[in-house]
Amino acid sequence: MKNNHGTLFVVATPIGNLGDMTTRxxxxxxxxxxxxxxxxxxSLKLMRYFGINNDLLALHDHNEVQKIExxxxxxxxxxxxxxISDAGTPLISDPGYKLVRELGKADIKIVPIPxxxxxxxxxxxxxxxxxxxTFEGFLPAKSTARKQVLAGNALEPRTQVYYESNHRxxxxxxxxxxxxxxxxxxxxARELTKKFxxxxxxxxGYLGEWLDEDTKRLKGEFVLVLQGADKQDDHSASELDHRKMLKVLIDELPVKQAAKIASQLSSMTKNEAYQLALSLK
Structure with missing residues (x-):
């Protein structure tokens, strides 16, 4: 039986250039x-620009669960x-999935406006x-955790997309x-669709130097698109990857903990990872 519920529209907004706002x-x-x-x-600035005067209420990470009912x-x-989100398509590294999940369970219509x-x-x-x-969102703020995530994705053959902030x-x-x-x-990609x-x-390896050439290149919002790992079938290539991963981990963590993480991220057993880590100390 058809209900008389209203609809939640998930609306994408521009990521910089207001000309990208769709008529729909x-x-x-x-x-x-x-x-x-x-x-x-x-969002009030966006609403004013397009002459939209409807009620504007906050929904963010800190109040989303409380707002669902x-x-x-x-x-x-x-x-x-x-x-809507601050920019771009809602729920993509932004709040909203809990709301959409629960409204879906309640049989409320949800319509994307791409x-x-x-x-x-x-x-x-x-x-x-x-x-x-793969879209990985933002990498961890701390270097140790960031390296662990990168090491875990080191053998990923698919292209990886990350967001990053200007100060990191x-x-x-x-x-x-x-x-x-x-x-x-x-x-x-820096400041996509914007003037600069x-x-x-x-x-x-040359990107750090490129960033250093002009301090303006360190401003704004960044998307990093990283090519996936080459397919490597031979044992020596895999061992090289294991060594590289463990070297990063033992620079930041005790050997035992580094070996445990390495075994979880690779085909090595805990003991194999531990022995290799000891040889790299």
Whole structure:
């Protein structure tokens, strides 16, 4: 039996250039009764630019769970609402999946209004294989944890996409070089769709130098598109990868802990990883 519930529209907004706002997105935001935004101060500027005056309410990581019941009742009463993020497509490294999950369970209609996405935009200009890729979001803020994640992805053959902030991008690049080597191909996309958009394509070993050449290159928002590992079938290549991974881990962790993590991330047993770690000390 058809219910009379309202609809939640998940609406993509521009990642920089306001000209990328779609007609359908504008019409949707004009017609809903409420708009839920990650940061109402940021989204208010967007609403004013397009002359949209509907109720704007906050939905972010710290209140999402508490807001679900309120939003569900609002929609069950027959009202429509929209969910937007600060920029780009909601739920992609942004709040909202818990809300969407619970509303789906409640049989409330959820409609995507597609548009800009920094992940897809960066992939489209990367010049790196895009037939298979993984999106990893933001890497950990601390170097040790960041290296562990990179080491875990060292043998991943698919293209990897990461977000990074301006105050960590240089340290992140240094860690990528240390863990994966200087020859891995990378595309760094900075300030996508904005006035000062810049793109670096080439070996990651030269990226740090490129960033250092102009301090302006360290400003803004970054997407890193990292080429996947080459397929390596021979034992010597695998052993080399194991050594590289363990070298990074034992620089930051006790040997026993490093060996345990390495065994979880590779085909090595704990004992094999421990013996190899001892030989590298």
């Amino acid at each position: 997105a504008i019409e949707t935001l004009e017609n809903v009764q409420r708009i839920y935004a990650e940061d109402t101060r940021n 309120e939003i569900q009742k609002f929609l069950e009463a027959g009202n429509d609402a929209a969910l 548009g800009a996405s920094a992940v897809i935009t960066a992939l489209s200009i990367a010049g790196i294989p895009t037939d298979r890729f 991008v240089q340290a992140c690049v240094e860690d990528i070089v240390e863990v994966l080597g200087a020859n891995r191909q990378i595309t760094l 958009e810049q793109v670096y394509r080439g070996p990651v």
